[in-house]
Amino acid sequence: MTEPIPATSAARPRRRRVLKAAALTAGAAALPLSLGGTATAAPAPQFLHGVASGDPIPDGLVLWTRVTPTPEAVPGSNTGPDTEVLWQLATDRAFTQVVASGTVTSSAASDHTVKVDARGLKADTQYWYRFTAAGVVSPVGRTRTAPAADAALTHLRLGVASCANWEAGYFSAYRHLAARGDLDAFLFLGDYIYEYKSGEFCARGTVVRPHEPAHEILNLADYRTRHGRYKTDPDLQALHATVPTIAIWDDHEFANDASSTGAENHTPATEGDWAARVAAAKQAYFEWMPVRPSIAGTTYRRLRYGRLADLSLLDLRSFRTAQAKVGSGDVDSADRTITGRAQLDWLKAGLSASDTTWRLVGNSVMISPVAFLSLPDYLLRPLAQLLGLPAEGLAVNPDQWDGYTHDRRELLGHLTSQGIRNTVFLTGDIHSAWAADVPVEAATYPASGTAATEFVVTSVSSDNIDDILKVAPQTVSLLGVAAIEAANRHVKWVDLDSHGYGVLDVTPEQVQMDYFVLSDRTKRDATSKWTRSYRTRSGTQKIERVWSPVK
Structure with missing residues (x-):
């Protein structure tokens, strides 16, 4: 291409x-x-x-x-x-x-x-x-x-967000990003809209503000109407009018757990042809979003910030094979792909040819491996609900790169064999915040080394673990956090409960993600506060905690 x-x-x-x-x-x-x-x-x-x-x-x-x-x-x-x-x-x-x-x-x-x-x-x-x-x-x-x-940039700052569900709350995260006045661009990592019918996925079971249309969106008129409803939000309008937007899609711009052949939230017998639904969703997306498609029907493309950084933006829905069944063992099959052959070759070639200090990758689902078997059942079940998976036997999330390990091994092997350093994955999707090393081999980490690093931002408004459990944040879920970090040593931090956004600061010396959380997504005037910061220093391929945000 x-x-x-x-x-x-x-x-x-x-x-x-x-x-x-x-x-x-x-x-x-x-x-x-x-x-x-x-x-x-x-x-x-x-x-x-x-x-x-x-x-x-x-x-x-x-x-x-x-x-x-x-x-x-x-x-x-x-x-x-x-x-x-x-x-x-x-x-x-x-x-x-x-x-x-x-x-x-x-x-x-x-x-x-x-x-x-x-x-x-x-x-x-x-x-x-x-x-x-x-x-x-x-x-x-x-x-x-x-x-x-070829400009010699010394600084880049991006607002970063994902997973904005209209019915689950207000978009205060956008208001706070718009008010900063120091952002170079707004990076959105997927789930700009949600396809569900009214009341199906909202704030702890409560509709804060109703969808339009009220039914699940299926055809072109439906997707256009849903996009139009979102674009009436004053906080969203303020952010779009303040800085340029760089966006990719994930599954809910189409339907939950979408692949090239179908979706968890699509029933052909009653909802029609999947290809027709995807075509309608894509047409509405390109009509309503300020993005430039690289080729017809996709959002993967590469943007450049002088000699400081380039940003490879991925489309991980259009070309992927259907998700493997939990526990089937198919996640390791070479016949399965999350990127498609052409996109993976394009990504590898771009990473090899890059002459910038940093290689950023806009990545809609987590690439870092995560094992969940250590979680107690009362946390495993709501996590499976959040991920749209069966509660029993959940070892990995097959909707993430964990479900497509052959592609991941090829990509990480390329980074290590070619000596490509300073690669940072920027991710959404999972309604939680993470900071992690991307290990060459998770089982032997840290001895096997790291291929990259990853920052995951939480949801703007979509339910997360404490919402599904209907408990106070940072209470029950803390046990899950401890279990995840113990079983996944490359994961340096995870927050399963908060709603908010990130601010990514890039300099020749380091890339730092500052995480911000909202006081209450159901309140239009929700406040925002800094909660954590992590960075990766140039040449290290490792995540480390920082004790204050970048000023």
Whole structure:
């Protein structure tokens, strides 16, 4: 495949305030006279879902918004007239220095979403952007192009999150990330939306705010409607309008435990063809997300941050074979893959060719091996429920790289045989926070050495162990933490209970993840506090604790 396009930002942007849309102005043709004899103007279009940017490269950016041309043209409705939309990029928030602009047509064919791949821009430059339709101006967003590929960067800071379930709580994590003012980009590692019907997976069994549609999403209209509901969240809108987004998908953008041939949460007899459902989910995703697909239908691509770091972004759902049955022994089969042959070859080649100090890998499911047999039954069962697995006989999670050990051995063997160092996996999915060495052989760690390191961020709002058990956080689960760490010596820390996000700080000397937790995901005004930090120093391939966050 063609080498995907690099991206980044160098200096950190200052805190910004999203500008509210200008007052609605008459821009549509008049309707017939009313019975009272006065003219009734057609409703003006609106920008109800915010603005976003993504995948910055040295000379370009992806810009996104959605136009609601008429009140009935809601997401998924497949109605509403075509609307001409003007986009503008300026070097100042007042738009006195517009440097790029153009027009694009919003139509029902794309659910009235607008995506512009703006090119010809200056590297490492802050821009402001906005859209206008029929005289109505969108909120204003701020973004930044990447530095030149050979730029000598000394610093990169990413906000990192995953697993945001609308029904389980508010997106306070996004609000706190948006308010920082020091992020170069927002990295989202999967499960941006959830496919479940209302009430099926929520906050300890309680719906904090209902899904739309209320039923499980299955077709294109459903997925568009669910994405549209998410994009009405003010905290999500604020974050997207503040920094560029870099995103990959995991399973819930489709259905739980998705693979190339089906999913745990898909029944063909009653829910139709799996390939048709996936096609609908992917179409809606690319319509509603500010991402640039590297090839049709996938999100794997590579972005670059000068000579400091490159970021390989993986698609671990489109090409994987179905998960092995628990206890079957099939996890070791060479016939099974989590990446697909082409993607694994692409990843290995990119890691070998990399000339940056750090090789970051956006990875939706854990690559570090984790054995769960040491857990007591009362913790094993809720953990299996969280992972969507049978409670009996759970030794490994076959939805993670643990279920595809041949691919993992090939990848880690490549890192060690080629002497590739400073590889850091950045992971979501498991609704818990982890910091771990990625061992060459878990059974003989640490003697066998490490191939990489891994930071896993917890969920923004999705249930974790204490929620499933309906107990106070950091109580019962602490026994599970002790058992996991005792049975997996390469795991340096795990938090099974908290909701929150991470902030990844990259310098030539080290990569550090600061973990932040929310006070209460069910409260719109939830506070955030730092809880732990871990880092890996250049050349060490090892995780170590740090006693304060990066300032």
